[in-house]
Amino acid sequence: MPRARKGALIQCDPSIRALILQMDTDRNNIILEELDDTHLLVDPAKVEFIKAELNRLMSQNIYDAMDEEEEP
């Protein structure tokens, strides 16, 4: 008998998927199911957390001209 499972489908490119997998190993129970290279099934309650975390990770790799000068 088929089964329906509630979740949030996340569509992303493989590099982002790798970042989310990394998050999952650090904090667990984010990913419910790895679907394929570009899709993941995650806990719907954690979508916002994933987005915020991705934003944080990405901003680390960006040149921010504000950093150089006038650090308050």
Add this chain to the structure above:
Amino acid sequence: MSSAPFKATVNEYLEDLPPQVQSRLYTSPATCLAIYRLLPKLAKFFIMSMVFNENDVSLRDLDRWVQSNGKFQLNEAIKSMKSLHLLIEGRSEQPFMINLNSIFRSSFRNALTGGEVNNSFGNVVENEHEVVLPEMLDQYAANKWESILHFMVGTPLTQTPSRNVLSLLQHSKLMEENNTGELQITNEGFQFLLQDANAQIWTLLLQYLRLAETLQMDPVDVLNFIFMLGALELGKAYSDSHLSDTQKIMLQDMRDYGLVFQKASNTSKFYPTRLAAMLTSDSMSIRSASSAMNTVLSQGTSSNSKADDTTAASDGREQDGTQVGIAARNIPDGAVVLETNFKIYSYSNSPLQIAILSLFVHLKARFSNMVTGQITRESIRRALLNGITADQIIAYMETHAHPQMRRLAEQTLDKKLELDPNCKEGLQILPPTVVDQVKLWQLELDRIINYDGYLFTDFDNSQEYSLLCDYSNDIGVLLWKDDKKRRFFVSQEGNAQVIDYAKRKLKKK
């Protein structure tokens, strides 16, 4: 997003009116004159040639007036006149014979020769003691209009426009309520800010017309009043005694937009401002409300402190207002220099321009004639999250680029063409690094797309799987599927339907 609300010009609105409403409009000479002023040049010429000629005119004659390379303009002119029902079939009812709409003809003649104009050009009240100076009107109009624009960009400490203005802004979707119940600028609102003042006023007035229709106000009354405002003379007082009730209500609203001025002591008279006079003229002498404001600023030292107080950012620079106005006169207001290191300099002392910039720039310092800032990931992200797109930001910076930047870009392009005559690159006014980065930041926002829904798994056989999978695909709720592992994902909304279907189909077996 679409820029549709701004494409709808007043001409298009008039063309969409039913012919009966148009005919009623044409009974007002002032309206006829205003419509005439809004028409393409060639159409004006044709109307002039027909207005004192009762006889039918052959379309071929019009055709012969136009050189062969002007056919496009001819068609445009004929089309616009026909859709306004200014050109009608001739009385002889022969093919290709046309005539001018008779109601329009007689009203337009009255407008030109000063016959019976039925107060449609307003009633001037002569009073030596109550003269209002044009400068004062300019300042009033700029103040009112800028306060609306300021409110839109969210400058702190600005006085809130009246309730009517707010509801109009909300109705026209230029602003919307956010979660906390505060009004917030929308994507369209940002595009609106980038228009020149004339287009902005018309955008609001067209929305006003649409709103008026739902309030059972007669569009003919409303339009007549708007067109009358456009024909009034700056600095003269007009009496409201001949206005209809609808128009008296409108007078209050127009006062809130800064189109007319009324003395608090005497509301039976009104004074049109330059914003009103601009409505039907195609001369763009006033480039934007903010530049009008700057002229005001540079004219009188006393007036500048008032305008600057509206920004929280103003840092004790009130005294140098006049000096600045003179120095910056030959550079367009708000000229922007953008460097490859994401630093941005804007030569502007208009609080409004600065407020617009602050929507997507991290501003650092303000000097007497310029502001400096930095484009950062954070500042662009904030703008993007507010619904402003990367393309809009880039377009804004490009149109406001400092003439020096344009010159530099032209020189670079010339050099490139010298080296490689086949170079297909266009003119790059802004540094490509910055443009690309802004676009990348936008892409970054959409790095993940998430859908809530249900994953269907554990199918016993491929028939069951394909039955349900095909069904959900047919009703358009399928988001993802994996045929090999027999699982698929449907959206939240479609789930109940798919489960119902599954229960019906799978129980039968």
